[in-house]
Amino acid sequence: MSISLYNTLSKKKEPFTPLAGNKVRMYVCGVTVYDMSHIGHARSLVVFDVIARFLRRKGYDLTYVRNFTDVDDKIIARANQLGSGYKEIAQKYIDEFNTDMETLKVKPADIEPRATEYIEQIIAMIEKLESKGLAYKATDGSVYFDVSGFREYGKLSGRDTEEMIAGARVEIDENKKNPLDFALWKKSKEGEPWWESPWSKGRPGWHIECSAMSTHLLGPTLDIHGGGRDLVFPHHENETAQSEGTYGVPFVRYWVHNGFVTVSGEKMSKSLGNFLTIRELVKEVHPEALRLLLVSHHYRSPIDFSPDAVQTASQGLVRFYEMLDRVSSTAATAGESHIKPLAESFEQSFDEAMSDDFNTALAVARIHELTTEINKALDESPAVSPQDKAALESVVSLVSEVLGILEEAPGEFLDRIKRSGIDETGLTAPEIEALIEERNAARKAKDFRRADEIRDTLKEKGIQLKDTPEGTLWEKL
């Protein structure tokens, strides 16, 4: 099944064909490291992580580059505020970012360049733009991109330069020839980090680092360039202008942008106090539940993050693991394979869903369908053949490889889930086990009043009992 994907540039779904055979060059805008990463970052990172995983699974030879912006106004402001150096701040938050990515099982990109490591390439690119007449030095020593020299400016975000100038919201800066021009090189102020350049002691503008690093590492034309929707304008528009201005060839074949995350219906912001960091979130929510929540929506749709949504995702994850546990805890016996055909047709439909513009929401629905089908098959006949087990293992490896969920051993996962939060009940596991024993004794003696009393008491404290052929199980609600 070949892949089709939605291209922001054409506003259409297009068949995916990389520039050079099997090789895919993908660049995604990473984070500016001045604070802890939040749920919005998590979404973008997970979306492109899944895209990268899927491309590899499909056999593409992928080179994935994701940058760190490690020098900019916000980092400098943060450093000044904390009385430390900008380098220390950047390094601290890169470390925190990496910790979060590990927790969320977001795989590292192949190359994770930092802006400050590519000052040389950035300067070289600005010089090329200057020599082509697309950049000019302002009186203060900063360098700006001359938007009037790039005819196609606005093609990605669908904007008309005339109208933008007419719109009063563009800032007026006397250093600029044209209000739309943007900084390629910023002369540094007193106390700010700086590098030597032909123009002034200064630092790179925000947009140029991505153009310089992506084209230096991947070549002048990228197959996929990704990022959050908010980056379309001005960041990606400016990157296009810089890169195409420099190299004269199309910069990006497929522009991919993920939708935003709101929190209980509101935009996340520090002033609203609804700023959810990944670090805080994973204290309450299993990382796989978080991933499941994110991939249960199409990557271009907005997601409203709420306690209810988290709850639903967690339940879904438990449902999958319980089905897997049913199979893995059954000893294989030779005989008819009734799970294998279900697993095989699942793999087909999962691939179809993912190949259609990375439709993870549909792919997740397929997992639900498979779960229902396998549960049903097991209700009809509990026997599991070695072929069934192997087929289901193949499903699990497909799903975990692409979506990054179902990577744990089902038994262990369920154990951990059912023990988590036990402290809130005021009971210990041995106390619960003792009560279960007492209840089972009462049941045996047909003293159902006492048995139900014990069950109700436990339920009040948040412990749910399940009587199964293998004995009584309990879990924290």
Add this chain to the structure above:
RNA sequence: GGCGGCAUAGCCAAGUGGUAAGGCGACGGUCUGCAAAACCGUUAUUCACCGGUUCGAAUCCGGUUGCCGCCUCCA
């Protein structure tokens, strides 16, 4: 003001021309001493509204209303 997006059941959510996936919740049933879990069934004749194109529209076109994003740093 400009540009763009979205509007599908109680809730979440797929679906870009062929007759409404999936999940959660609710209700009824099977199982169970009773529950829980699992399974079965029911829960949108209809996709914000009004027109149009078409044999056929949630899907395409025009208009209306509502919500959101971007236009300044932003995943």
